[in-house]
């Protein structure tokens with residue numbers, strides 16, 4: 001029970017990686033706010049955790065909406081008495097060559113990945129400072145926080161940006177015992193990636209099988225996808241780490257795709 005008596009606010013936790021992190025945190029004793037713009041799926045994910053004996057609730061939250069973020073965090077604090085862990089994880093993917101991106105798509109990508117990270121950080125860190133207990137902030141980066149791929153200009157830009165935010169929050173948060181770190185997963189077979197496989201095949205003029213083998217997993221050491229469980233394990237490490245020794249870091253979990 002590494003997260004006994006802690007409260008976690010996890011965005012995008014109704015699906016994929018965020019859902020696995022919420023499950024892992026609840027198994028380790030945390031009370032979890034499943035914050036997602038898909039409230040039906042968030043409510044169902046919370047009900048699953050409760051059915052297994054954990055503590056969780058679903059809360060509607062579009063991370064690009066300042067009012068919704070503040071209200072969702074406030075609701076979490078009211079329900080569980082505070083917030084000790086933030087996982088800023090909500091995200092989407094849109095793939096085009098740079099010249100084909102509309103300005104609206106570019107802004108939407110940066111709003112979800114970067115504005116969402118800022119708004120949730122600001123909302124949670126105020127409570128972490130006020131409690132005097134500090135906390136842990138985990139940003140969901142990507143191997144694309146470290147390197148580029150074709151068709152992903154706004155995603156790569158935003159994921160690189162999260163590392164700057166995490167380092168700044170780590171410096172400002174240090175005196176308050178608030179840590180900030182980034183997880184950088186390789187490809188994980190979630191709905192976000194399933195959607196991309198046919199889209200990349202069409203844009204690159206190759207088969208879906210080749211997108212998986214020659215684009216997504218080509219540089220891994222063993223041709224394997226990273227799993228939601230792998231990423232949840234790292235999220236647990238960052239959340240439960242007992243001191244400020246581990247802060248301002250970005251950890252790649254990608255089957256060796258990237259070794260920076």
Ligand code: NAD
Nearest residue numbers: 012014015016017037062063089090091142187188190192
């Ligand atoms: P997913 O599609 O399974 O889940 C994303 C969740 O985010 C969904 O529940 C969705 O409703 C929610 N969401 C989307 N926009 C939102 C918004 N504006 N406000 C609140 N919630 C919103 O995707 P996933 O693969 O689990 O991705 C989660 C995170 O992991 C993303 O930040 C993604 O960039 C990152 N990531 C994914 C992979 C991968 O290969 N799947 C690799 C590296 C990083």
